[in-house]
Amino acid sequence: xxxxxxxxxxxxxxxxxxxxxxxxxxxxxxxxxxxxxxxxxxxxxxxxxxxxxxxxxxxxxxxxxxxxxxxxxxxxxxxxxxxxxxxxxxxxxxxxxxxxxxxxxxxxxxxxxxxxxxxxxxxxxxxxxxxxxxxxxxxxxxxxxxxxxxxxxxxxxxxxxxxxxxxxxxxxxxxxxxxxxxxxxxxxxxxxxxxxxxxxxxxxxxxxxxxxxxxxxxxxxxxxxxxxxxxxxxxxxxxxxxxxxxxxxxxxxxxxxxxxxxxxxxxxxxxxxxxxxxxxxxxxxxxxxxxxxxxxxxxxxxxxxxxxxxxxxxxxxxxxxxxxxxxxxxx
Amino acid sequence: xxxxxxxxxxxxxxxxxxxxxxxxxxxxxxxxxxxxxxxxxxxxxxxxxxxxxxxxxxxxxxxxxxxxxxxxxxxxxxxxxxxxxxxxxxxxxxxxxxxxxxxxxxxxxxxxxxxxxxxxxxxxxxxxxxxxxxxxxxxxxxxxxxxxxxxxxxxxxxxxxxxxxxxxxxxxxxxxxxxxxxxxxxxxxxxxxxxxxxxxxxxxxxxxxxxxxxxxxxxxxxxxxxxxxxxxxxxxxxxxxxxxxxxxxxxxxxxxxxxxxxxxxxxxxxxxxxxxxxxxx
Ligand SMILES: Nc1ncnc2c1ncn2[C@@H]1O[C@H](COP(=O)(O)OP(=O)(O)OP(=O)(O)O)[C@@H](O)[C@H]1O
Ligand SMILES: [Mg+2]
Numbered sequence: 001x002x003x004x005x006x007x008x009x010x011x012x013x014x015x016x017x018x019x020x021x022x023x024x025x026x027x028x029x030x031x032x033x034x035x036x037x038x039x040x041x042x043x044x045x046x047x048x049x050x051x052x053x054x055x056x057x058x059x060x061x062x063x064x065x066x067x068x069x070x071x072x073x074x075x076x077x078x079x080x081x082x083x084x085x086x087x088x089x090x091x092x093x094x095x096x097x098x099x100x101x102x103x104x105x106x107x108x109x110x111x112x113x114x115x116x117x118x119x120x121x122x123x124x125x126x127x128x129x130x131x132x133x134x135x136x137x138x139x140x141x142x143x144x145x146x147x148x149x150x151x152x153x154x155x156x157x158x159x160x161x162x163x164x165x166x167x168x169x170x171x172x173x174x175x176x177x178x179x180x181x182x183x184x185x186x187x188x189x190x191x192x193x194x195x196x197x198x199x200x201x202x203x204x205x206x207x208x209x210x211x212x213x214x215x216x217x218x219x220x221x222x223x224x225x226x227x228x229x230x231x232x233x234x235x236x237x238x239x240x241x242x243x244x245x246x247x248x249x250x251x252x253x254x255x256x257x258x259x260x261x262x263x264x265x266x267x268x269x270x271x272x273x274x275x276x277x278x279x280x281x282x283x284x285x286x287x288x289x290x291x292x293x294x295x296x297x298x299x300x301x302x303x304x305x306x307x308x309x310x311x312x313x314x315x316x317x318x319x320x321x322x323x324x325x326x327x328x329x330x331x
Numbered sequence: 332x333x334x335x336x337x338x339x340x341x342x343x344x345x346x347x348x349x350x351x352x353x354x355x356x357x358x359x360x361x362x363x364x365x366x367x368x369x370x371x372x373x374x375x376x377x378x379x380x381x382x383x384x385x386x387x388x389x390x391x392x393x394x395x396x397x398x399x400x401x402x403x404x405x406x407x408x409x410x411x412x413x414x415x416x417x418x419x420x421x422x423x424x425x426x427x428x429x430x431x432x433x434x435x436x437x438x439x440x441x442x443x444x445x446x447x448x449x450x451x452x453x454x455x456x457x458x459x460x461x462x463x464x465x466x467x468x469x470x471x472x473x474x475x476x477x478x479x480x481x482x483x484x485x486x487x488x489x490x491x492x493x494x495x496x497x498x499x500x501x502x503x504x505x506x507x508x509x510x511x512x513x514x515x516x517x518x519x520x521x522x523x524x525x526x527x528x529x530x531x532x533x534x535x536x537x538x539x540x541x542x543x544x545x546x547x548x549x550x551x552x553x554x555x556x557x558x559x560x561x562x563x564x565x566x567x568x569x570x571x572x573x574x575x576x577x578x579x580x581x582x583x584x585x586x587x588x589x590x591x592x593x594x595x596x597x598x599x600x601x602x603x604x605x606x607x608x609x610x611x612x
Contacts, residue, residue: 055441057610080443089611091438095368107360108444110353112345136371152438 001069003160003191004031004054009063011049011215023049024060025215031193031208036186038206039195042312046215047195048088051164054193055085067160084158088165088195090149092137098148099124099133105155116155123151126181128174142169150178154185161185163194167201179204199305213312226307233276235283238296242266251286255279267295357445361452365426366459375422379460383415383468390535391475398536406569408477409489409561410534412468413554416497417529419461421521423453423501427508428517434611447603454501461497465490480566489564492587496557499594502602509605534558537572538580550577553590559583 011024024046031037039047052058054065056076065072068082092101099120106116124133127147137145146169153161166182167175182192182205196202202209203223211219211226219226235256239248245262248269252260256271256279263270273279276299284297347356369375390411391404430436430449439449469477479486508517531541531548532555541549549555560583562568574580 052610057437057440059608077443080441083441085438085441087434087437087611089434091434091436091611093364093435094433095371096364100367104360104364105438105442108357108439108442108448110347110356110443112347114345149438 001033002030003033003069004029004037004065004067004193006030006050006054006065007063009050009053009065010061011046011053011058012061022215024053024063027063027212027216029210029217031191033191034186034189035207036182036192036194036205038202038209039193039212040199040202040209040308041195041212042308045212045312047212048164049215050212051085051087051162051193051195055083055162056080082159083162084153084156084160085162086150086153086164086166088168090142090145092145092148092152094138095136097134097136098129098140098144101137101148102151102155105152109156111156119155123154127151128177143171143174146170147174150181154181157185157188157190159190161190161192163192165195165197167196167198175201199303199308203303211308211311219307219311227302229307232272232274232302233279234270234272234300234302235276235280236268236270236296236298236300237283237287237294239267239269240293240295244292245269247290248287248292251283251290251292254286255282270300354445354448357448358451358455361444361448362455363452365452365456368426369456369460375460379419379463380467383411383464384471386411386415387468387471387475391472391477394535401571402476402569404472404476405478405567406537406562406572407535408468408472409558409565409567410529410532411472412465412493412561413496413534413558414525414529415464415468416461416493417500417554418521418525419464420457420497420501421504421517421525422460423457424504424508424511424517424521425514426453426456427505428512428514431509431512431609431611432514436606436609437611440606440610446607447599450502450505450599450602450606453505454498457501458494458498461494465493477567481564485564485566489561492557492560492564495591496553496587499591499598502598503594506598506602506605509602509609528552529554532558533574533580537569538575539572546575550575550579553587555580556583556586556590560587 006027006029009024009027010022013021013023015021027046027050029037029050039050041047049058053060054067054072056072056079059073067079070078070082072079093104096104102120102123103116106119107113111119124130127150129144129147129151132140132144137148140148150163150166153163163182167178170178179201182194186192192205194201194205206223208220208222209226210217219229221229235252237248237252239245242265245266249260249262252269252271256273258272260269260271262268280297280299287294347353369379387408390407394407395403436449479489504517504521507520511517511520531545532538532552533549534554538546538549538555556579559574559580563583568574574583579586
């Protein structure tokens with residue numbers, strides 16, 4: 001069963017005096033129960049807009065969506081009972097303390113006073129905010145504020161969790177902690193939809209990744225499937241002397257598929273290959289014969305970064321041709 | 332983040348289940364948040380306590396001599412009460428704008444709470460602020476010679492009317508706050524609205540001293556009816572300057588109640604509708 005389903009979502013913003021913005025342009029998305037769906041895309045791709053539609057914050061211009069089988073447009077209040085949300089920007093009351101913020105959220109979920117307080121204490125501990133829990137959020141650092149907001153999304157241990165860039169602004173330790181929290185929730189059956197700029201995060205957490213650009217999904221699959229789409233291994237060597245680059249380039253060219261690429265530093269060369277280990281052996285042997293000294297050498301697998309750049313870079317060009325709509329005020 | 336063993340979230344005992352109880356609970360939680368804010372934000376306390384004292388003292392001591400009215404202080408107090416509580420209502424405007432800016436509205440809008448609760452909590456906050464201001468002003472007024480000469484019922488009636496009017500006006504400001512979305516703009520804009528609204532009225536001067544055009548506006552200004560009602564109820568009318576013979580001021584109670592009801596009927600639904608679609612960024 002798909003716990004999140006979006007069909008043909010469109011959202012058109014018409015800010016006064018400027019061109020219309022197609023924040024969502026026919027977005028389709030299905031997320032099976034108990035999985036983690038990653039939304040990946042460059043700035044302005046429409047990730048936040050998609051999350052806002054699914055969490056009942058805004059109405060789409062066109063299209064429909066259900067969460068846990070409930071229509072988000074027709075019955076937003078029932079949707080709100082089963083979801084937890086942490087938006088891109090921390091939504092906290094600056095004048096309340098960390099504890100008061102979480103207690104308030106519990107009370108507004110109608111958990112009752114005792115249960116709300118118990119849960120607030122538990123979350124404060126879980127997010128390591130015990131020392132700061134009785135200070136107004138106004139004085140919190142960005143990362144602490146963020147953690148209070150994330151805790152707010154977990155107050156009821158919701159069936160479906162929406163996290164818009166959950167680890168942006170967190171230090172590495174807190175980020176790993178957040179990943180653990182998410183993994184635990186998922187093992188308990190929670191479904192998570194998360195957007196992220198960190199491909200490693202999508203790689204680590206997401207069962208399925210949808211790459212979004214221009215308001216629609218341009219590629220979808222597991223991290224491995226997406227990586228496979230842009231080809232196999234590459235060989236990368238880093239020279240000690242930049243003056244050897246010409247000779248090294250010839251060697252790599254002989255064993256690779258296509259033109260070797262030289263980095264800006266002039267010492268790092270890279271080429272796609274079919275059989276990584278075998279090609280590397282030949283390349284290393286020939287470089288040694290030519291007395292070219294190496295700082296580093298290895299086989300590189302494509303990362304999601306490569307996928308991301310290739311997919312979205314390509315689409316961005318197309319977009320420019322298609323152009324934004326004419327000025328609304330021009331007519 | 333530490334590995335705390337989580338207990339199941341219990342929704343059983345203590346959970347609020349009936350819709351009516353949920354509505355009251357939501358309203359109370361949203362109100363409490365604003366009460367905490369009053370306590371913690373010094374600006375609000377200054378406005379609530381010091382400004383009313385200053386107004387009462389300045390007007391009664393500085394203008395009393397210049398005004399050709401006997402016992403100007405008694406005449407004046409209802410006007411100052413009205414102006415102060417109406418200004419107090421602008422907190423709802425700037426606070427709604429600030430909440431949108433801070434993003435907390437997005438949190439509320441993803442919770443299964445009643446749509447009107449945040450607004451009810453906010454306008455209740457204004458009511459609290461205005462209640463405190465009224466107490467301070469009445470105490471200061473007493474020191475400079477203001478007296479209620481009617482009855483305890485007149486006294487409570489006057490206070491209730493002033494607070495009710497300001498409560499209804501809070502909803503007007505809340506809508507403005509959600510539409511304009513900038514606390515700074517709201518603060519500046521409200522002065523542009525509130526100064527004419529309170530000064531082109533009988534709050535500080537007898538209406539017949541105004542030029543014709545302004546006098547007509549003043550007669551129909553609901554603030555005039557509010558001030559006139561309060562003066563009548565407190566027994567602060569000045570025999571030398573009876574209210575002008577306009578229907579609105581001869582029937583100030585009906586006029587001001589109609590104004591209050593109209594404001595609530597129009598702006599409560601508009602606010603709730605607006606709240607249902609606003610989002611922070
Ligand atoms: N309220 C709004 N009014 C006008 N345009 C908007 C509004 N909200 C979003 N947009 C536009 O819609 C597009 C998608 O925005 P969105 O915030 O969904 O992007 P995003 O993928 O979340 O980007 P980011 O990675 O920067 O968070 C952008 O071009 C943005 O400028
Ligand atoms: Mg975003």
